Amino acid sequence: MTNYSWQVLVTPEEAKIWFVITGPEMDAEKVVHTGGCHCKSVRWKAVAPSSVVAWDCNCSNCSMRANNHFIVPADNFELLGDSGKFLSTYTFGSHTAKHTFCKICGITSFYYPRSNPDGVAVAFRCVDPGTLTHVEIRNFDGKNWESSYNQTGISSYSKVQK
Numbered sequence: 001m002t003n004y005s006w007q008v009l010v011t012p013e014e015a016k017i018w019f020v021i022t023g024p025e026m027d028a029e030k031v032v033h034t035g036g037c038h039c040k041s042v043r044w045k046a047v048a049p050s051s052v053v054a055w056d057c058n059c060s061n062c063s064m065r066a067n068n069h070f071i072v073p074a075d076n077f078e079l080l081g082d083s084g085k086f087l088s089t090y091t092f093g094s095h096t097a098k099h100t101f102c103k104i105c106g107i108t109s110f111y112y113p114r115s116n117p118d119g120v121a122v123a124f125r126c127v128d129p130g131t132l133t134h135v136e137i138r139n140f141d142g143k144n145w146e147s148s149y150n151q152t153g154i155s156s157y158s159k160v161q162k
Contacts, residue, residue: 034080035127037102037109041086044110046122047076051134054124055154059142061092061099065108068137069121071157077110077120115140115149119158 031050036043052070057063090099098112109126113119124135141148149155 031131033122033127033131035109035122036080036083037086037105037107037126039102039105039107041104042083042102042107042109043080044083044122045078045080046072046110046120046127048072048122050131051136052124052132053136053138053157055121055140055152056137057140057142059145061090061097062142067108067123068125068135069111069113069123070135071113071116071119071121071154073119073158073160075160077122114145115154116158 029049030047033046033048034043035046048070054068054070056068061067086103087100088103090101091097094114096117097114099108100111101108107126108123110120110122113121124132138152140152140154
């Protein structure tokens with residue numbers, strides 16, 4: 001088992017926070033990440049780069065859950081086994097976002113975001129160790145959703161990159 005260390009770096013010119021996971025070199029190409037909830041009743045796999053951009057949203061739901069997630073196209077995400085029977089879904093407001101969580105342990109390891117209805121938001125802390133090498137945290141102002149949506153380019157993150 002490889003040990004990873006986390007470093008938090010703040011770049012003053014952009015006020016971004018970077019989490020750097022140090023460990024063996026990982027391929028810059030897309031990799032298969034696996035993960036799930038705390039009790040392991042919900043398991044999934046997602047195809048994404050080993051270096052990802054995660055979004056720190058301050059909407060009422062995400063801020064209460066301290067949610068940081070990266071987004072993958074829906075075609076790059078797959079629930080494994082009988083995970084679906086352990087999921088429950090919460091919606092509010094526009095009901096576009098589908099906040100899924102495990103019925104057993106309550107963890108939201110992924111959900112379907114309003115910003116990317118054609119994608120899946122994966123909680124990066126729910127990814128099994130060993131495939132994420134770098135996570136850049138960007139802010140999304142969910143309290144001013146429309147403005148942040150237009151300014152951040154978040155909708156492009158659920159598009160398949162060629």
